[in-house]
């Protein structure tokens with residue numbers, strides 16, 4: 001560590017002899033399917049090759065990848081290289097060890113386990129948003145649990161580092177190093193938030209490697225009995241970057257839902273879970289997005305109401321939607337268009353008649369908490385300002401369990417709910 005700091009300091013003095021080839025900011029993600037895992041890392045100088053040595057035995061397999069020069073936005077134009085290597089066609093339900101780098105410098109050794117193929121397999125996930133470099137409350141507990149092998153994937157649904165582009169990307173580098181003890185052991189799946197907006201989301205697009213070819217802004221993948229869809233709510237808010245992002249995502253989303261709900265696909269993967277950054281509903285006492293009745297993500301563009309996503313959730317029978325952005329936790333009763341559906345005020349959520357919305361944006365960041373309105377709306381079932389994150393387990397075709405953990409209360413589970421759905425069809429047709 002001291003060695004690395006010294007080297008960086010010499011580099012800062014622009015001394016030309018200093019070359020830094022050691023990988024840092026190592027993190028994993030799924031490729032287009034969970035059979036492939038991608039290792040992504042950064043080096044300060046160009047290593048000319050990007051390799052991962054891995055295996056369930058003695059690191060005796062090698063995968064070759066690519067590196068790209070990333071120049072941070074802003075005046076300083078700081079440079080670094082981002083390496084991406086895909087480990088293809090991995091065996092299922094196996095623990096692999098790996099290290100990454102090049103002949104000029106290797107990382108420490110890490111490990112990960114691949115999702116099982118067993119039809120009775122229960123995926124275990126952690127979900128949160130709004131985790132910064134400062135006040136990163138949830139990292140110690142997430143690290144312990146990730147390294148104990150508790151999770152098959154982690155979802156960080158927007159707002160990273162606060163902000164990744166700050167100080168010419170140094171805040172982003174610091175953050176990516178802070179999450180390495182989690183993200184080098186378990187696929188760290190992401191979606192963009194408003195704090196990633198600078199320079200057209202360039203830090204987000206460069207630093208993460210998500211499935212599909214839209215630079216991680218939106219994508220979907222299948223794991224066990226679940227079809228996961230990650231969307232960018234930000235395409236509704238930063239229209240300067242092009243209305244076509246909003247329309248392209250919407251068209252893609254509807255097509256993806258169409259395919260995921262074909263009878264063959266939904267039989268195999270009955271659960272459809274959508275994750276994104278800004279919620280459609282929330283009861284925080286700020287003048288932010290979801291406190292506005294007609295959130296664009298929910299109802300679409302003003303007057304015309306084109307491209308609203310709530311209608312899709314209802315018509316395609318999406319089971320669960322998870323948001324962040326508000327620095328708090330909130331669980332809603334199953335609702336559609338501000339109306340809790342008949343028969344829904346009960347736990348567990350048994351055959352809910354509308355999608356279930358959860359908001360988990362309290363992982364910890366320099367902006368602390370977002371408080372709630374004094375009066376809790378009738379559609380809100382539970383709320384909390386405790387720092388923490390959500391755990392999600394999909395037990396089988398009919399039973400899904402989520403719980404919210406409070407990291408400052410020794411990991412106490414402050415809320416939990418079962419969602420039980422015997423038929424995963426469209427709502428409103430029972």
Ligand SMILES: *[C@@H]1O[C@H](CO)[C@@H](O)[C@H](O)[C@H]1NC(C)=O
Pocket residue numbers: 011014016018019020044045046079
């Ligand atoms: C290595 O990286 C440092 C820091 O970005 C830079 O100043 C130096 O020019 C680089 N060296 C080479 C040979 O690219």
Ligand SMILES: *[C@@H]1O[C@H](CO)[C@@H](O)[C@H](O)[C@H]1NC(C)=O
Pocket residue numbers: 055056057058060061
């Ligand atoms: C790598 O090592 C493992 C464990 O020793 C062994 O099972 C596997 O066959 C080896 N693979 C290759 C390509 O040598």
Ligand SMILES: *[C@@H]1O[C@H](CO)[C@@H](O)[C@H](O)[C@H]1NC(C)=O
Pocket residue numbers: 049051064065
């Ligand atoms: C990795 O791929 C590059 C480009 O295809 C090739 O030039 C290089 O020799 C490969 N390296 C190894 C170690 O296979």
Ligand SMILES: *[C@@H]1O[C@H](CO)[C@@H](O)[C@H](O)[C@H]1NC(C)=O
Pocket residue numbers: 200205215240241242245
């Ligand atoms: C922003 O980035 C997206 C893709 O990442 C691109 O399609 C769009 O044209 C860019 N917008 C601007 C204004 O550069």
Ligand SMILES: *[C@@H]1O[C@H](CO)[C@@H](O)[C@H](O)[C@H]1NC(C)=O
Pocket residue numbers: 222227256257259260265
């Ligand atoms: C539908 O099922 C096929 C075959 O399993 C799979 O390749 C495809 O990805 C599925 N589509 C979606 C959207 O889940």
Ligand SMILES: *[C@@H]1O[C@H](CO)[C@@H](O)[C@H](O)[C@H]1NC(C)=O
Pocket residue numbers: 285286371372
């Ligand atoms: C929200 O509630 C908190 C705590 O009750 C209070 O300190 C804050 O001023 C309120 N904010 C607004 C915008 O009303």
Ligand SMILES: *[C@@H]1O[C@H](CO)[C@@H](O)[C@H](O)[C@H]1NC(C)=O
Pocket residue numbers: 342343
């Ligand atoms: C609500 O659902 C119950 C059965 O769950 C049904 O008996 C009742 O008629 C429904 N009421 C309305 C207003 O739909």
Ligand SMILES: *[C@@H]1O[C@H](CO)[C@@H](O)[C@H](O)[C@H]1NC(C)=O
Pocket residue numbers: 395396397398399
């Ligand atoms: C699904 O899982 C739940 C919770 O573990 C269990 O109670 C239920 O019996 C399971 N259903 C089936 C069909 O296996």
Ligand SMILES: [Fe+2]
Pocket residue numbers: 158159193194195277324325326
């Ligand atoms: Fe946000």
